[in-house]
Amino acid sequence: MAEAWRGIRVTIPSEVRFLGPIRIMIDEACGISGLTEEDRAEVQIAVQEGCANVIRHCYKSEAGKRIDLRVSFFKEALEIRVDDYGTFVDPAQIRGRELEDVRPGGLGVHLMRKSMDEVRYAKNAWGGTTLTLVKRLGKEGGAKENA
Amino acid sequence: MKVTRETRNKDVLVSVQGSVDIYSSPELRGELKVALEQRAPKIVIDLEKVTFVDSSGLATLIEALQRVHEYQGKLVLCGLRTTVLSVFQLTNLDNLFEIRPTVQAALEG
Numbered sequence: 001m002a003e004a005w006r007g008i009r010v011t012i013p014s015e016v017r018f019l020g021p022i023r024i025m026i027d028e029a030c031g032i033s034g035l036t037e038e039d040r041a042e043v044q045i046a047v048q049e050g051c052a053n054v055i056r057h058c059y060k061s062e063a064g065k066r067i068d069l070r071v072s073f074f075k076e077a078l079e080i081r082v083d084d085y086g087t088f089v090d091p092a093q094i095r096g097r098e099l100e101d102v103r104p105g106g107l108g109v110h111l112m113r114k115s116m117d118e119v120r121y122a123k124n125a126w127g128g129t130t131l132t133l134v135k136r137l138g139k140e141g142g143a144k145e146n147a
Numbered sequence: 148m149k150v151t152r153e154t155r156n157k158d159v160l161v162s163v164q165g166s167v168d169i170y171s172s173p174e175l176r177g178e179l180k181v182a183l184e185q186r187a188p189k190i191v192i193d194l195e196k197v198t199f200v201d202s203s204g205l206a207t208l209i210e211a212l213q214r215v216h217e218y219q220g221k222l223v224l225c226g227l228r229t230t231v232l233s234v235f236q237l238t239n240l241d242n243l244f245e246i247r248p249t250v251q252a253a254l255e256g
Contacts, residue, residue: 016170023166023199041199043229049199052169107202107238114237 007072014065016057019048022069026080029071033078034142039113042115043078043135049108050082050131057085058129076138082131088123150178155254159187164196167204175204175216179211191253195226200234212244221245225253 008029012018023044030040059065068083112119120132139142148171149164160180166206167175173233182190187240190211208224225247227235235241 015170019170020166037230038233041233044199045201045234047200048168052201052203056169091169107205111202111234111237 007070009068009070011066011068012133013049013063014059014061014067015063016052016055019051021050022051026071029073029080030078033073033135035078035137036133039135043080043133046112046115046119046133047080047082047139049112050080050133053108054082054084054086054129058089065104077134077136079135080133082111082133083124083126084128085126086128088127088129089121148174150175152178152182154187155191157187158189158191158254159185160191160193160250160254162193162196166199167194167197167207168199168201169203172203172207176207177208178209183211183214187220189221189223189254190215191223191225191250193226193250193253194224194231195228195250197228197231200231205234205238205240208244209240223247223253223256225250 010024010025011023012022026044026047027040030043035043051069054067057060060066066085068081070081070083072079072081112133116133116134117136119133120134122130122132124130148166151162153160153162161175161178161182163175165171179190179192184251192208192211208222212222223245226249232241232246235246237243245256247256
């Protein structure tokens with residue numbers, strides 16, 4: 001029999017002031033997974049950037065749109081999925097600037113890729129984009145018994 | 148986020164507390180704008196009490212650095228905790244900014 005899904009689902013409106021509470025929730029979820037302080041900070045920044053990109057680029061900073069987050073606890077990893085209800089964006093089009101090109105902006109995608117073990121984009125059932133962020137556990141003694 | 152700004156001789160010390168993110172960074176940008184318009188020879192940004200910085204926060208600091216360089220001034224960051232410093236390291240910005248451990252070291256350096 002398949003193992004029951006264990007996780008947290010939360011929906012926020014497309015407003016940047018809601019990202020602070022999301023970071024607190026994500027940090028707590030990382031704690032449940034036994035991630036180190038460094039890993040917890042990396043997951044927070046990745047989720048922050050993923051959600052901020054949805055608000056800024058997908059919803060054009062329009063309030064009142066919907067962002068769904070689903071945090072899943074697996075034995076080997078913590079997975080966060082971010083669903084938007086905008087228009088699917090081709091992953092090939094999602095890339096940050098070159099780090100040598102020093103200017104404000106364009107670092108969000110880079111931060112996500114550097115912080116997480118996996119960053120994936122896919123078209124979702126609503127025509128929008130699902131961003132999947134994966135942090136593997138146990139690299140430095142993550143508490144697998146909690147996952 | 149809380150931001151305070153004070154003048155030390157001709158230099159400006161900007162102290163920040165809390166999260167510097169897409170929500171709060173416009174407030175920091177506003178405080179830095181005042182210091183930049185004063186053409187302070189050195190702007191020190193104390194990040195000791197900053198718990199989180201995202202790409203918008205980084206963009207605000209890069210923008211300030213570029214503007215301070217336009218008039219040959221200096222911008223120095225100090226007091227970064229490990230998790231905040233790692234965001235700079237992930238983006239190679241630790242090589243771009245002058246980073247000091249304390250306010251005193253930043254003001255004297």
